[in-house]
Amino acid sequence: MAAIQRRAIRVRGQVQGVGFRPFVYRLATQRGLSGFVRNDGAGVEIEIQGSPPALDDFLRALRQPPTLARIDALRVDELPPDPWDENAFVIAASGGGAVTADITPDSAICAHCLAELFDPRDRRYRYPFINCTDCGPRYTLTAALPYDRPNTSMAGFALCPDCAREYRDPGDRRFHAQPNACPVCGPRLTLRDAEGQPVAVDDVIAATLERLLAGEVLAIKGLGGFHLVCDAQNAVAVARLRQRKQRDAKPFAVMAANIASLACWVEGDETEWRLLESPQRPIVLLRSPRPPGEGPGERADSSPRPPGEGLGGRADSV
Numbered sequence: 001m002a003a004i005q006r007r008a009i010r011v012r013g014q015v016q017g018v019g020f021r022p023f024v025y026r027l028a029t030q031r032g033l034s035g036f037v038r039n040d041g042a043g044v045e046i047e048i049q050g051s052p053p054a055l056d057d058f059l060r061a062l063r064q065p066p067t068l069a070r071i072d073a074l075r076v077d078e079l080p081p082d083p084w085d086e087n088a089f090v091i092a093a094s095g096g097g098a099v100t101a102d103i104t105p106d107s108a109i110c111a112h113c114l115a116e117l118f119d120p121r122d123r124r125y126r127y128p129f130i131n132c133t134d135c136g137p138r139y140t141l142t143a144a145l146p147y148d149r150p151n152t153s154m155a156g157f158a159l160c161p162d163c164a165r166e167y168r169d170p171g172d173r174r175f176h177a178q179p180n181a182c183p184v185c186g187p188r189l190t191l192r193d194a195e196g197q198p199v200a201v202d203d204v205i206a207a208t209l210e211r212l213l214a215g216e217v218l219a220i221k222g223l224g225g226f227h228l229v230c231d232a233q234n235a236v237a238v239a240r241l242r243q244r245k246q247r248d249a250k251p252f253a254v255m256a257a258n259i260a261s262l263a264c265w266v267e268g269d270e271t272e273w274r275l276l277e278s279p280q281r282p283i284v285l286l287r288s289p290r291p292p293g294e295g296p297g298e299r300a301d302s303s304p305r306p307p308g309e310g311l312g313g314r315a316d317s318v
């Protein structure tokens with residue numbers, strides 16, 4: 001049998017906040033390798049020990065990282081085997097060092113979280129801040145690197161036992177998801193009037209939708225700031241928003257729940273529809289078959305924001 005070897009692996013790129021440590025943990029434990037993975041200022045550091053074929057196989061698999069990750073550089077060095085290695089693989093406490101790692105951008109809700117969001121049996125049913133290792137806010141809640149919960153705006157929200165269990169379970173898709181939250185332990189919605197006083201309502205999203213349909217202009221606090229919103233099909237409400245913003249002609253972005261709900265307003269091709277549904281959810285300029293001034297503007301916007309903002313359009317069906 002080949003002698004045990006140990007390797008140090010340094011990974012740079014977009015490797016924090018993308019489920020990279022859980023990914024490495026799974027690759028290592030599946031192959032019976034030992035050692036550790038941790039974040040530091042420069043990216044991800046791995047030390048791994050085992051048989052040479054298993055180590056080579058691990059390195060091959062490492063080059064196909066999770067969806068949101070991007071490896072810019074990967075350096076492997078041989079180390080002497082560690083006789084004190086405890087024959088286990090762990091996610092170690094983050095190290096410090098000069099910060100050169102990339103901060104991962106926010107990513108729109110993934111298909112798994114979207115299914116949970118509208119599943120009445122799920123404990124995150126209609127929870128607007130749902131996220132996992134494959135989706136959710138990153139950049140807008142990161143105050144410092146390494147990317148760990150105490151360095152994010154989630155630091156003030158202690159995980160409840162259910163969320164803590166998911167966070168610790170290597171088989172769970174929220175294993176080491178730093179912004180993990182639920183209605184019990186995470187941020188909540190509040191509705192406030194124009195003076196900033198809280199308004200007592202049973203269901204903030206339903207009450208917001210009601211006000212939008214009544215022609216009001218609302219400010220929704222999203223991940224990166226406030227969005228001023230109104231019903232794009234209500235000409236009086238749009239005119240009021242234009243007046244308040246002193247924006248006479250420049251188009252507003254139109255927010256839509258999905259592509260199906262956009263189809264009667266704009267024309268798009270395959271590439272444009274794909275862009276609209278990509279994890280980046282960019283603002284996409286689309287052709288409108290209607291003359292200017294008729295219909296909800298000329299842009300379709302679905303940039304990453306709390307899934308709660310998409311709940312309005314579904315409120316009648318939940």
Ligand SMILES: [Zn+2]
Nearest residue numbers: 110113132135
């Ligand atoms: Zn997700």
Ligand SMILES: [Zn+2]
Nearest residue numbers: 160163182185
């Ligand atoms: Zn929780």
